[in-house]
Amino acid sequence: MTMNERHYVPPLEDVRFLLEEVFDLGDVLGRDPYRDADIEVALAVLEQAGRFAADVLGPINAVGDAVGSHLVDGAVRTPPGFKDAYRRYCEAGWVGLDLPAQYGGQGLPLVVQAGVAEMVTGSCMAFSMLPLMGRAASRLLVGHAEAGLRDAIVPRLVSGEWTATICISEPQAGSDVGRISTRAAPRGDGSWALTGTKIFITYGDHDLAAQIIHMVLARTPGAPAGTRGLSLFIVPKFALTRDWVPGERNAATVARVEHKMGLKASPTCVLDLDGAQGFMVGGEGNGLKTMFDMVNVMRLETGIQGLAVGGAATAKALAYTEQRLQGGAAEAAPVPLIAHADVRRMLYTMRARVEAMRAMMFETALQLDLAVTAASEEERVAAREQAQWLLPICKAFFTATGFEVANLAVQCFGGHGYVSDAGVEQYVRDLRVASIYEGTNGIQAFDLVVRKLIGDEGRRYGEFVGRIRRDVGLTAHRDDMRGIRAAVVDGLGRIERVSAAYRALAPGQRRSAEGGAAAFLALAGRVASAWMWLRMAAVATGPSALHRRKRELAAFYAAYLMPEILALERQALPGAACVDGLDAGTLADYA
Ligand SMILES: Cc1cc2nc3c(=O)[nH]c(=O)nc-3n(C[C@H](O)[C@H](O)[C@H](O)COP(=O)(O)OP(=O)(O)OC[C@H]3O[C@@H](n4cnc5c(N)ncnc54)[C@H](O)[C@@H]3O)c2cc1C
Structure with missing residues (x-):
C-alpha cells in the first residue's frame, strides 16, 4: 500500500x-x-x-x-x-x-x-x-x-462491556445549561424517576455494548432555578436491580437519530426519559460541579479532535502533493505539486499549526498529570491552575485551527479533495462540530477572559506568561533562534497589553471584554503555539531531517504565521468589537 x-x-x-x-x-x-x-x-x-x-x-x-x-x-x-x-x-x-x-x-x-x-x-x-x-x-x-x-x-x-453518554442538552437548554428542565422525583427506594427530553446525545443508543449508562443532569423537586438547582443522575439503558444487575428495559428510549453534516457513524440521538430509573451521584444541587469532572476530560479530548483530524489531513496532503504532477515548463515533464511555492505555503502552514498543537496537547496533559504527581501541594495547585488556563485554549483554538488545516488539505488536493474518494472532505465535515459541542468556542472564549483572566485577577494568566518568559530567557544566548524568540517576545507584549486593558475594566464595562474574547483566545493560542515552537527549536540542534524540519518550521511560524497577532491584538482590545450600535430589530431586519 x-x-x-x-x-x-x-x-x-x-x-x-x-x-x-x-x-x-x-x-x-x-x-x-x-x-x-x-x-x-x-x-x-x-x-x-x-x-x-x-x-x-x-x-x-x-x-x-x-x-x-x-x-x-x-x-x-x-x-x-x-x-x-x-x-x-x-x-x-x-x-x-x-x-x-x-x-x-x-x-x-x-x-x-x-x-x-x-x-x-x-x-x-x-x-x-x-x-x-x-x-x-x-x-x-x-x-x-x-x-x-x-x-x-x-x-x-473500563472494560468497555458497558458504555456511557453525557446528557446535558435539551431543546431550550444548549449553552444555557441553567435552563435544563428534565425532572427527577424520588421513588422512595433510594432511586429516582427521571422525566424529560435530552437532545443531541452522542451514542445515545447503539449495538456495540450490552448496557449504556447515561449521565443525566436534571432538576429535583423544589430545586432553585439556574445551575444551582441541577443534580446528576446515572440512568441505565437497562434498569438495575438491587444488586446492580441490569434487568428490564428502562424508560429511556431513542426517539430519533439526527441527520447531520459529518460524524455520520456517531449516532446523535434524541433521548426520551419517561419516569426512567436513575441514581443520584455527587449530592443534590451539585450536578454541574460534579459533571465537570467528566466535561474537563472531554474538553481536552475535543481539542485533541482538532489536532488529530488536522494531523490526519496534513499527512494525506503531504503524500498527495508529493505524487500528483502539475505545472512546470511546458516542454519539460510536469513537477509534483509539492514543488510550487503556494502549495508549500499551505503544507508549511499545516505542519506548523499541527505540530505546535501536538506540543500544546502534551503540555496541557502534563500539567494535568503534575496536578496529581508533583511533590508539593503548592506545585500541584500551580499545575492544576495552568491546566485550567490551557483547557479552553486547547478546546477552542485546536478545533478552529484543525478545521482550517483540514480545509487547507482539501485545497492541496484541488478538485480531487472536493470529491469524496480522497477522504479529505470528510475531515472538514466531521471536524466542524468540534467548535460547537463541549461548550461552543464562543463560550470557551468567555470562560478564558471573564472567568479565568478577569475573574482571578490574572493569577493563572500571570503564571502562563511567566513560564513563557522563563523559556525566552533560557534561549537568550542562541543566535540561531532570533526569529522565533523575537516572535514570542512580540506576542507576549501584545497579549500583555490586551489583558491589562481587560483587567482595568470596571465591572459595568465587561461587555467590551466579551466582544473581544474570541480574538483574545485566538491570540493566546498563537502565542502558546509560538512558545511551543521556541521549545522545539531549542532542542532541535542536530543534523537529522526531523531537527532540520523543526528549525525551519519554527522560523516559518515566526515569520509567516505570527503576524496574524497584529490584527488579533487590535480586535481583542476592549471596544474594538463595536457591536452595540444597532438594536436587535434593526440588525435582524434583512428583507
Ligand atoms: C453532533 C453533536 C453531538 C453532540 N453531543 C452531545 C452530547 O453527547 N451530550 C449533550 O448534552 N450535548 C451534545 N451536543 C450538544 C452541544 O453540546 C450543543 O449543541 C452546544 O452546547 C450548543 O448548544 P446549542 O446547539 O443549543 O447552541 P446555542 O446555545 O443556541 O448557541 C448558538 C450560538 O450562540 C452562541 N451563544 C449562546 N449563548 C451565548 C452566550 N451566553 N454568550 C455568547 N454567545 C452565546 C453560541 O456560542 C453559538 O455560537 C451535541 C451536538 C452535536 C451537534
Whole structure:
C-alpha cells in the first residue's frame, strides 16, 4: 500500500521527539500513581496505539461516513466494521488506559492517554467518541459515586462491556445549561424517576455494548432555578436491580437519530426519559460541579479532535502533493505539486499549526498529570491552575485551527479533495462540530477572559506568561533562534497589553471584554503555539531531517504565521468589537 493509499499515518516520530526531547516527564513517570511507568513503556504503548489506529480504525472511517448509524425499530444500528473494531479496542485494553488498575485500567498518565487519543481520533473520529465517554464517566464515578454503584459500574465501563453518554442538552437548554428542565422525583427506594427530553446525545443508543449508562443532569423537586438547582443522575439503558444487575428495559428510549453534516457513524440521538430509573451521584444541587469532572476530560479530548483530524489531513496532503504532477515548463515533464511555492505555503502552514498543537496537547496533559504527581501541594495547585488556563485554549483554538488545516488539505488536493474518494472532505465535515459541542468556542472564549483572566485577577494568566518568559530567557544566548524568540517576545507584549486593558475594566464595562474574547483566545493560542515552537527549536540542534524540519518550521511560524497577532491584538482590545450600535430589530431586519 502506498503512503497515499494508507488510511491513517500515526505521527509516531513527532510524538517520540516531543516526549523524549522536549518535555521532561521525570516528575510524572515513576511517581505515584504512575510508579510502574517509564518512557519505554509510554513509547511502546503509543506505538501499539499507532498500529491499532492504522490497521483497525483507519479502514472503518470512510465506510462509517458512507453508511452512517441508523434507527431501526427503535434501536440504533452502527455501520459495518464498528462492532469488530470496538470489540478489538476493548480486548486490547484501550478504554481504561489512564484509569486506576483497581478498576481494571492500566493506570498510565494522561500524557500517554493524550497521545493515544490523537491517533484513535485521527484514524476515526466518529468511533473515538464512544470510548471517550466511558473513560470520562469512569473518572467521574470513581470520584463521586457511592461504593456499591461505583464498583458495579466502573469496571464494566473500563472494560468497555458497558458504555456511557453525557446528557446535558435539551431543546431550550444548549449553552444555557441553567435552563435544563428534565425532572427527577424520588421513588422512595433510594432511586429516582427521571422525566424529560435530552437532545443531541452522542451514542445515545447503539449495538456495540450490552448496557449504556447515561449521565443525566436534571432538576429535583423544589430545586432553585439556574445551575444551582441541577443534580446528576446515572440512568441505565437497562434498569438495575438491587444488586446492580441490569434487568428490564428502562424508560429511556431513542426517539430519533439526527441527520447531520459529518460524524455520520456517531449516532446523535434524541433521548426520551419517561419516569426512567436513575441514581443520584455527587449530592443534590451539585450536578454541574460534579459533571465537570467528566466535561474537563472531554474538553481536552475535543481539542485533541482538532489536532488529530488536522494531523490526519496534513499527512494525506503531504503524500498527495508529493505524487500528483502539475505545472512546470511546458516542454519539460510536469513537477509534483509539492514543488510550487503556494502549495508549500499551505503544507508549511499545516505542519506548523499541527505540530505546535501536538506540543500544546502534551503540555496541557502534563500539567494535568503534575496536578496529581508533583511533590508539593503548592506545585500541584500551580499545575492544576495552568491546566485550567490551557483547557479552553486547547478546546477552542485546536478545533478552529484543525478545521482550517483540514480545509487547507482539501485545497492541496484541488478538485480531487472536493470529491469524496480522497477522504479529505470528510475531515472538514466531521471536524466542524468540534467548535460547537463541549461548550461552543464562543463560550470557551468567555470562560478564558471573564472567568479565568478577569475573574482571578490574572493569577493563572500571570503564571502562563511567566513560564513563557522563563523559556525566552533560557534561549537568550542562541543566535540561531532570533526569529522565533523575537516572535514570542512580540506576542507576549501584545497579549500583555490586551489583558491589562481587560483587567482595568470596571465591572459595568465587561461587555467590551466579551466582544473581544474570541480574538483574545485566538491570540493566546498563537502565542502558546509560538512558545511551543521556541521549545522545539531549542532542542532541535542536530543534523537529522526531523531537527532540520523543526528549525525551519519554527522560523516559518515566526515569520509567516505570527503576524496574524497584529490584527488579533487590535480586535481583542476592549471596544474594538463595536457591536452595540444597532438594536436587535434593526440588525435582524434583512428583507
Ligand atoms: C453532533 C453533536 C453531538 C453532540 N453531543 C452531545 C452530547 O453527547 N451530550 C449533550 O448534552 N450535548 C451534545 N451536543 C450538544 C452541544 O453540546 C450543543 O449543541 C452546544 O452546547 C450548543 O448548544 P446549542 O446547539 O443549543 O447552541 P446555542 O446555545 O443556541 O448557541 C448558538 C450560538 O450562540 C452562541 N451563544 C449562546 N449563548 C451565548 C452566550 N451566553 N454568550 C455568547 N454567545 C452565546 C453560541 O456560542 C453559538 O455560537 C451535541 C451536538 C452535536 C451537534
